[in-house]
Amino acid sequence: MRNSDEEENGLLSKEEEMYQVWRRPCEWTACLQVRRCFSSLVNIEKVRVVEVGPRDGLQNESKFVPTERKVKLVEDLVDAGIGNVEVTSFVSPQWVPQLSDSAEVFSSVKKKPGVNYTVLVPNARGFETAKEVSARQIAVFAAASETFSKKNLNLSVSESLEKYKSICADALENGMKIRGYVSTVVRCPYEGEIKPERVADVAVSLLEMGCFEVSLGDTIGAATPGEVENLLKVVSERVPISKLAVHFHDTCGTALANVLVALQAGVHAVDSSVGGLGGCPYAPGAAGNLATEDLVYMLQGMGIDIGGIDLNRVAKLGHEMCKFLERPNGSKCGQAIYSSSKNSQT
Numbered sequence: 190m191r192n193s194d195e196e197e198n199g200l201l202s203k204e205e206e207m208y209q210v211w212r213r214p215c216e217w218t219a220c221l222q223v224r225r226c227f228s229s230l231v232n233i234e235k236v237r238v239v240e241v242g243p244r245d246g247l248q249n250e251s252k253f254v255p256t257e258r259k260v261k262l263v264e265d266l267v268d269a270g271i272g273n274v275e276v277t278s279f280v281s282p283q284w285v286p287q288l289s290d291s292a293e294v295f296s297s298v299k300k301k302p303g304v305n306y307t308v309l310v311p312n313a314r315g316f317e318t319a320k321e322v323s324a325r326q327i328a329v330f331a332a333a334s335e336t337f338s339k340k341n342l343n344l345s346v347s348e349s350l351e352k353y354k355s356i357c358a359d360a361l362e363n364g365m366k367i368r369g370y371v372s373t374v375v376r377c378p379y380e381g382e383i384k385p386e387r388v389a390d391v392a393v394s395l396l397e398m399g400c401f402e403v404s405l406g407d408t409i410g411a412a413t414p415g416e417v418e419n420l421l422k423v424v425s426e427r428v429p430i431s432k433l434a435v436h437f438h439d440t441c442g443t444a445l446a447n448v449l450v451a452l453q454a455g456v457h458a459v460d461s462s463v464g465g466l467g468g469c470p471y472a473p474g475a476a477g478n479l480a481t482e483d484l485v486y487m488l489q490g491m492g493i494d495i496g497g498i499d500l501n502r503v504a505k506l507g508h509e510m511c512k513f514l515e516r517p518n519g520s521k522c523g524q525a526i527y528s529s530s531k532n533s534q535t
């Protein structure tokens with residue numbers, strides 16, 4: 190903690206200076222809280238924010254993040270009020286070397302009660318690791334596009350679903366919760382446009398296996414609001430909307446608009462990544478996920494209950510991680526908070 194004498198004498202360490210920088214955005218966003226407006230745009234009162242940065246975010250960054258730093262990121266996100274966090278993935282280290290320390294990361298995170306710590310698993314081997322580290326929640330991932338499935342899992346869509354059946358049965362027997370993903374729900378980097386009916390087929394299969402929810406992934410971040418509206422209309426004819434989450438990448442800047450459309454359709458779970466980190470290694474050209482900071486800013490501003498997430502703390506984490514990765518901050522809100530803090534220093 191800072192000592193007020195040291196502060197007065199100008200003896201601040203680098204870390205303490207950073208803390209100073211971050212006190213000011215708190216004041217800035219305090220003004221935003223006043224402008225919180227209960228909007229009639231959506232009927233949803235509560236949204237579950239699912240933080241996927243430590244997994245989806247870091248899997249595609251060129252710089253390897255050391256184990257302790259990954260662990261700290263997860264713990265800090267939880268301390269900032271995030272209640273659902275995808276910690277890592279137990280995939281092949283040959284395929285995703287950035288997460289080759291995943292078992293150590295998952296085991297090292299100090300778990301807090303009431304928080305869902307998820308790990309992504311692609312196959313029986315990954316599931317065994319999930320059991321070894323006592324994961325309570327796993328995520329399995331399929332695709333609506335055959336080519337993407339082959340590139341991402343080395344399996345056709347039906348082969349992947351067949352393999353997940355036994356993994357899911359085993360997971361349920363072990364008392365685990367299972368989240369499902371469908372990738373390439375609107376467009377595929379290899380096949381182009383994807384039919385919503387195909388997405389519905391895969392989502393139904395995942396729910397039948399026991400997934401409590403299926404997150405619909407716009408893997409390349411190309412979807413527009415009209416397409417999302419149509420997708421959700423078609424999929425929700427076969428899947429209760431309460432079982433759907435959305436997962437937008439922000440390549441074309443439409444992610445937040447897409448979230449709004451999803452909320453209007455009744456979706457109440459949204460994935461995002463701190464600092465807008467990431468992308469998928471098997472979706473060339475795709476940008477990072479919708480930034481958590483931008484999502485939190487919008488939802489809190491609309492008066493939607495997201496469970497007490499501290500925007501300033503999340504923004505600080507996004508800023509620090511982007512700086513470490515030597516990449517631009519992918520969050521507009523994070524950038525605004527940080528530049529306002531710098532301006533208020535001068």
Ligand SMILES: CC(C)(COP(=O)([O-])OP(=O)([O-])OC[C@H]1O[C@@H](n2cnc3c(N)ncnc32)[C@H](O)[C@@H]1OP(=O)([O-])[O-])[C@@H](O)C(=O)NCCC(=O)NCCSC(=O)C[C@@](C)(O)CC(=O)[O-]
Pocket residue numbers: 245248278279280281282283284285311312314315316330341342343370371372373406407408436468469470471
């Ligand atoms: C599924 C495989 C492994 C098949 O890949 P494969 O090459 O067919 O598998 P294999 O069984 O032949 O194994 C190859 C090597 O990997 C090892 N291996 C095999 N499995 C594991 C494992 N679980 N953990 C650790 N090691 C493993 C295995 O032991 C072997 O090692 P070797 O004997 O050669 O030394 C591979 O395709 C894979 O890892 N795919 C994952 C790719 C990935 O992580 N993609 C990104 C996540 S999905 C995503 O980002 C989309 C999403 C969810 O965010 C939503 C959206 O945005 O759309």
